[in-house]
Amino acid sequence: MTQLPTEFPDFGLTPEQRREAVRGHYYEWPGMDGSSGEIWCYSDRFSYRPRETVTLHVSSTAPQFSIAIIRDGATETQVFEKTGLSARWQDTPDQCSVEGCGWEASFEFRIGDDWPSGAYRITLSADGRDGMPIHSHHLFIVAPLPGRKPGRLLQVAATGTWLAYNTWGGSNHYQGITGPKRDQYATMVSTQRPWCRGFVVLPEDAPRVPLEVAVPPKTVPRYPHMEWAFATGHSKKYASSGWASYDSHFFRFAERAGYAVDLASQTELHFSPEILDGYDCVVFVGHDEYWTWEMRDAVDTYVTRGGHAARFAGNFMWQTRLEDQGRRQVCYKYKARAEDPAYRGGDVRRATNSWEAPEIGRPGSATFGLNATQGVYAGWGGCAPRGVRGFPVYRPEHWAFAGTGIYYGDLLGADSHVYGYEVDGLDFEIRGGLPYPTAQSGAPDGLQVLAVGMASQVEESADIPIEDQFLTDEDGRFTAETLFGEASDANLDKVKRGNGMIVNFPRGKGEVFHAGSCEWVAGLLRQDAMVERVTKNVLDRYLGKS
Numbered sequence: 448m449t450q451l452p453t454e455f456p457d458f459g460l461t462p463e464q465r466r467e468a469v470r471g472h473y474y475e476w477p478g479m480d481g482s483s484g485e486i487w488c489y490s491d492r493f494s495y496r497p498r499e500t501v502t503l504h505v506s507s508t509a510p511q512f513s514i515a516i517i518r519d520g521a522t523e524t525q526v527f528e529k530t531g532l533s534a535r536w537q538d539t540p541d542q543c544s545v546e547g548c549g550w551e552a553s554f555e556f557r558i559g560d561d562w563p564s565g566a567y568r569i570t571l572s573a574d575g576r577d578g579m580p581i582h583s584h585h586l587f588i589v590a591p592l593p594g595r596k597p598g599r600l601l602q603v604a605a606t607g608t609w610l611a612y613n614t615w616g617g618s619n620h621y622q623g624i625t626g627p628k629r630d631q632y633a634t635m636v637s638t639q640r641p642w643c644r645g646f647v648v649l650p651e652d653a654p655r656v657p658l659e660v661a662v663p664p665k666t667v668p669r670y671p672h673m674e675w676a677f678a679t680g681h682s683k684k685y686a687s688s689g690w691a692s693y694d695s696h697f698f699r700f701a702e703r704a705g706y707a708v709d710l711a712s713q714t715e716l717h718f719s720p721e722i723l724d725g726y727d728c729v730v731f732v733g734h735d736e737y738w739t740w741e742m743r744d745a746v747d748t749y750v751t752r753g754g755h756a757a758r759f760a761g762n763f764m765w766q767t768r769l770e771d772q773g774r775r776q777v778c779y780k781y782k783a784r785a786e787d788p789a790y791r792g793g794d795v796r797r798a799t800n801s802w803e804a805p806e807i808g809r810p811g812s813a814t815f816g817l818n819a820t821q822g823v824y825a826g827w828g829g830c831a832p833r834g835v836r837g838f839p840v841y842r843p844e845h846w847a848f849a850g851t852g853i854y855y856g857d858l859l860g861a862d863s864h865v866y867g868y869e870v871d872g873l874d875f876e877i878r879g880g881l882p883y884p885t886a887q888s889g890a891p892d893g894l895q896v897l898a899v900g901m902a903s904q905v906e907e908s909a910d911i912p913i914e915d916q917f918l919t920d921e922d923g924r925f926t927a928e929t930l931f932g933e934a935s936d937a938n939l940d941k942v943k944r945g946n947g948m949i950v951n952f953p954r955g956k957g958e959v960f961h962a963g964s965c966e967w968v969a970g971l972l973r974q975d976a977m978v979e980r981v982t983k984n985v986l987d988r989y990l991g992k993s
């Protein structure tokens with residue numbers, strides 16, 4: 448195991464800039480690059496099927512631009528390029544993150560019959576005002592045509608989470624410029640805007656959220672990913688979500704390992720659930736936090752009928768609703784009970800609150816076996832910064848660990864740091880040295896706990912002043928109120944100690960495997976042999992290969 452440094456990386460920021468990098472609200476907006484000029488692009492949808500038409504909406508300070516499109520898989524394959532396209536600067540409404548940019552269409556093209564399903568990166572290039580080249584990136588998904596797909600995997604990209612974290616235009620489900628003081632997060636976000644910088648493509652040295660630092664005692668937490676974002680002009684949320692930080696690592700691994708893998712967005716999961724029916728195995732990865740009721744119905748029905756769901760992802764937290772044919776995502780989150788119309792004469796089960804809110808009656812565990820409110824932070828801030836970096840394994844004899852050489856008490860994926868930065872868990876107890884879900888946990892019948900690590904809902908340290916805390920106890924207080932009706936100290940104490948698990952359970956004729964950590968993909972990115980082996984064991988079994 449390589450020795451971790453004991454100091455945080457330095458990206459050349461002053462202490463004030465470092466504070467701004469973490470506490471500030473900075474985002475992409477039209478005009479931000481001033482005299483250099485800009486080119487921005489979004490497409491009318493997240494995903495298309497072969498032979499469908501893609502409409503690009505472009506706003507550029509240059510009158511002409513070119514595009515190149517590559518398929519971003521195990522290898523990069525160029526499928527299209529065109530130069531001499533016309534563009535103009537288009538007006539953008541102040542609340543574009545919420546309402547959409549409303550730009551006129553600039554260019555259309557058809558998805559070729561021979562474009563395999565996957566993620567396609569568009570690079571747009573033009574001349575800046577100062578003669579230097581300007582670029583931007585966009586991404587769209589080619590989803591598969593319907594039909595039986597024996598031996599193929601379907602990966603569903605966490606596009607609801609990408610949308611929730613997209614900083615472009617100033618507002619997302621975390622921070623924003625909505626409300627009278629322009630300081631509120633947006634409860635509605637539009638797909639009709641570009642992706643923020645770092646969601647589509649990233650340099651290899653971009654830090655991930657979990658700390659690669661052996662933190663000395665009493666150290667005030669720092670956030671290398673946000674410092675790097677601030678220093679290099681990337682989105683504040685580049686490491687929290689997006690194709691580049693998460694979904695791409697599974698997709699490339701799977702193709703490299705010889706799997707035939709198709710890609711869909713959560714839009715298909717919501718509007719065309721039959722897309723799952725052709726597959727023996729459907730995969731969800733990365734930071735996968737925002738789902739609709741309909742998406743869960745799709746997975747539950749698929750598994751009950753005999754499908755296999757493999758989730759290598761964390762933070763199954765919020766119910767969303769889609770509006771305007773999927774172009775708008777609604778999630779009131781912390782304000783749901785006060786503001787979501789679902790609480791005022793609507794169907795309260797569809798409230799855009801935590802899945803574990805009792806009025807919704809559909810804890811996340813009912814679909815994937817684990818709950819976000821029983822999990823959450825590990826490996827960053829003041830939340831287990833020196834905690835386990837891999838999953839502590841309790842049932843090494845389980846089929847998922849065959850051939851890994853792992854033993855009881857070993858850590859799975861510690862070298863590649865797969866455990867963090869948000870994890871999903873269950874209330875559990877240890878009997879005879881083995882973990883079991885408690886009767887109140889909400890675990891589905893027959894669920895086996897294979898691995899458990901600790902996590903924290905609350906950043907707490909007697910050594911760190913409150914003004915130096917970023918995560919604080921806000922999320923813990925919210926969970927306490929959501930589950931128990933009041934954000935009291937007593938209720939906070941009930942929820943603040945979380946965990947992250949690997950679990951496996953049958954449902955109907957099918958089965959679910961769930962490694963509940965956002966960072967599982969880090970093991971695939973860093974080619975951790977043990978993590979790759981477990982991943983293959985799950986995929987091979989679910990594809991009927993073993």
Ligand SMILES: [Fe+2]
Pocket residue numbers: 734736762869
């Ligand atoms: Fe999250």
